[in-house]
Amino acid sequence: MARDGQFQGRWWPILLSLPQLLLIFLFFYWPVVIGLKWSFFLERPFGGSAEFVGLANFQRLFQDTEFYAAAGRSLVFMLTASAATVLFSFVLAVAADRKLRLSGFARNVLFWPQALAGASAGVVLSYLFNPATGVFSWLNTLSPGLWNPVLDGFDANILLNIAYMWGRIPIDFAILLAGLQAIPESYHQAAAVDGAGPWRRLLDLQLPLLTPQIFLCIVIEFNESFNQAFKLIESMTHGGPGNSTNQLVYKIFVDGFRGYDLSGSSTQSLILMLLFIFIVVAQFALLERRVNYAR
Amino acid sequence: MIETTRSIDRAATIVLAIGILFALGPFYLVVTTATSTFATVVQGMPLRPGTALFANLHHVLFQTDIPQQVINSMIIAVLVTSGKAIVSVLSAFAIVYFDLKGKTVIFGMILATMMMPIEVRIVSTYAVASNVFTPFQDLIDITGVNDLIEMLTGMRLSLEVNLLNTYVGMALPLIATATGTFLFRQFFQSIPRELSQAARMDGAGPVRFLIDILLPLSKAPLGALTVIMFESAWNQLIWPLMIATDPRMEPAVVGLTEFQTAFNSGQSPEYQYMMAAALLVIIPPLIVIALLQRLIVRGLVIGEK
Numbered sequence: 001m002a003r004d005g006q007f008q009g010r011w012w013p014i015l016l017s018l019p020q021l022l023l024i025f026l027f028f029y030w031p032v033v034i035g036l037k038w039s040f041f042l043e044r045p046f047g048g049s050a051e052f053v054g055l056a057n058f059q060r061l062f063q064d065t066e067f068y069a070a071a072g073r074s075l076v077f078m079l080t081a082s083a084a085t086v087l088f089s090f091v092l093a094v095a096a097d098r099k100l101r102l103s104g105f106a107r108n109v110l111f112w113p114q115a116l117a118g119a120s121a122g123v124v125l126s127y128l129f130n131p132a133t134g135v136f137s138w139l140n141t142l143s144p145g146l147w148n149p150v151l152d153g154f155d156a157n158i159l160l161n162i163a164y165m166w167g168r169i170p171i172d173f174a175i176l177l178a179g180l181q182a183i184p185e186s187y188h189q190a191a192a193v194d195g196a197g198p199w200r201r202l203l204d205l206q207l208p209l210l211t212p213q214i215f216l217c218i219v220i221e222f223n224e225s226f227n228q229a230f231k232l233i234e235s236m237t238h239g240g241p242g243n244s245t246n247q248l249v250y251k252i253f254v255d256g257f258r259g260y261d262l263s264g265s266s267t268q269s270l271i272l273m274l275l276f277i278f279i280v281v282a283q284f285a286l287l288e289r290r291v292n293y294a295r
Numbered sequence: 296m297i298e299t300t301r302s303i304d305r306a307a308t309i310v311l312a313i314g315i316l317f318a319l320g321p322f323y324l325v326v327t328t329a330t331s332t333f334a335t336v337v338q339g340m341p342l343r344p345g346t347a348l349f350a351n352l353h354h355v356l357f358q359t360d361i362p363q364q365v366i367n368s369m370i371i372a373v374l375v376t377s378g379k380a381i382v383s384v385l386s387a388f389a390i391v392y393f394d395l396k397g398k399t400v401i402f403g404m405i406l407a408t409m410m411m412p413i414e415v416r417i418v419s420t421y422a423v424a425s426n427v428f429t430p431f432q433d434l435i436d437i438t439g440v441n442d443l444i445e446m447l448t449g450m451r452l453s454l455e456v457n458l459l460n461t462y463v464g465m466a467l468p469l470i471a472t473a474t475g476t477f478l479f480r481q482f483f484q485s486i487p488r489e490l491s492q493a494a495r496m497d498g499a500g501p502v503r504f505l506i507d508i509l510l511p512l513s514k515a516p517l518g519a520l521t522v523i524m525f526e527s528a529w530n531q532l533i534w535p536l537m538i539a540t541d542p543r544m545e546p547a548v549v550g551l552t553e554f555q556t557a558f559n560s561g562q563s564p565e566y567q568y569m570m571a572a573a574l575l576v577i578i579p580p581l582i583v584i585a586l587l588q589r590l591i592v593r594g595l596v597i598g599e600k
Contacts, residue, residue, distance in 0.1 A: 007393055013393035016386065017389040021386075023468075026467075026471070028411070029404075031419040031423045034419040035419035088314075094307075095311045096311060100307055106311045110315065115581040115584045119551070120577065121321075123573060124325055127328070127566055234552060249414050257417075272415050
């Protein structure tokens with residue numbers, strides 16, 4: 001007996017979900033299977049027979065110091081970029097929630113960078129922050145070479161973080177502001193009657209009630225910073241200077257398409273996938289316990 | 296406000312002003328640079344708009360592939376957006392409104408695709424789209440899946456090298472994601488069960504219910520999702536970068552990054568042209584955002600439930 005409000009028919013649901021299943025089979029599961037196979041074979045880039053090599057690809061990878069370095073860079077970028085984005089969005093959302101004269105305008109225009117997110121933001125911002133004529137070029141008149149993302153790896157990483165933050169604030173700001181505005185005015189009034197000032201209410205009222213939205217933002221930003229890194233690196237630094245922005249997502253692409261090392265590249269994909277799944281699970285295990293869903 | 300806290304309000308205003316400056320500054324400098332001459336741009340970043348907009352636009356429109364690439368982006372973004380919307384509404388409908396044994400498995404299989412973005416599996420996905428299709432071709436020919444594809448899209452997939460340099464090849468793998476299915480499942484589950492019960496009692500079949508009742512109710516999330524999908528399709532980089540080898544097939548964002556690549560390889564940096572091109576690339580998604588901004592915020596609130 002079907003549950004209430006559900007339709008009968010054995011073939012309908014299969015037919016309806018078939019387009020989706022077909023697409024993910026073709027462009028997701030099949031490539032994953034091929035990638036799995038490649039990581040245990042030595043694949044020739046221009047065809048020819050593949051040779052089974054067991055775990056040799058993994059061995060080769062674990063001896064490659066650049067692999068560890070790239071994985072470390074990915075992790076550092078994920079941490080810094082998402083922390084900065086969520087923090088800055090939170091401060092902006094709290095400010096915009098105060099019904100100031102600027103709030104309405106801010107709510108409108110803070111969404112605009114969304115249109116330019118990713119690679120086009122990378123192109124525009126690498127021009128804006130170029131060492132010769134960019135907005136930070138005055139730093140170089142103080143001390144030559146103080147700001148040079150083209151030659152200095154540290155500056156290049158700062159630039160990546162700024163570009164990431166610029167494109168991602170819109171979404172986080174919208175989510176956090178919606179959460180803040182859902183807190184009833186009467187809570188604020190009650191807290192104020194009890195003598196809680198604005199700072200106190202921020203820490204003891206708004207912050208705890210906003211944990212679901214903050215958690216959502218952290219999860220989104222972790223995943224996005226992992227993915228979007230490619231767009232920003234390709235459009236801004238190409239992994240340079242001297243590998244200082246060569247993150248794992250970018251290394252996989254370069255090894256596979258520019259170095260024709262299909263086996264090495266898919267072995268890294270496999271490890272990256274495991275890492276990604278681990279991070280997602282860890283996020284839920286560590287953070288969600290602190291989230292307060294009840295209002 | 297509850298109490299008069301002028302100093303805090305002033306601080307909040309300053310914070311907002313900084314945020315607005317950070318958000319709008321790049322747009323402003325794109326405009327000023329796109330309207331300036333090379334002579335001005337070389338000296339330093341122009342802070343005031345110049346008068347060379349038409350000269351710069353003329354160069355971009357007639358000397359580069361950007362106009363064609365903007366059209367490509369439009370086609371790809373529309374294909375991806377409509378494809379995703381249709382495919383995910385259908386699968387979410389099947390999952391929520393039918394009593395099917397294996398539906399948790401189906402949903403799990405769809406959801407698992409979120410675990411591995413295209414950036415990570417790019418090399419083998421590329422292989423699938425180019426030539427490894429041959430063993431696969433037989434499979435779908437024998438099982439008749441190809442006939443279904445022919446019925447749906449009006450053409451037979453001949454799965455050889457053909458997916459390279461085609462709009463379909465650029466769009467299809469991007470349609471194959473779970474986000475839409477996930478959001479629509481959430482939304483459909485929040486709709487009272489009484490609606491479908493009443494529809495069934497009145498003798499409506501599933502298709503009738505979907506078209507006449509469910510879709511009109513789904514306008515808000517559908518709108519929000521459309522915007523988000525359009526923006527993300529417009530800003531795709533890695534897949535089109537691989538699949539389009541002909542500059543005239545590339546989407547505009549790829550064309551834009553090639554300006555940067557050319558500068559890096561020693562060409563004199565004619566930023567005024569690059570920014571004029573950026574202007575053309577920004578405008579379509581900016582219009583979409585400006586028109587449908589309210590929907591996005593509403594859709595996000597729904598999606599976060």
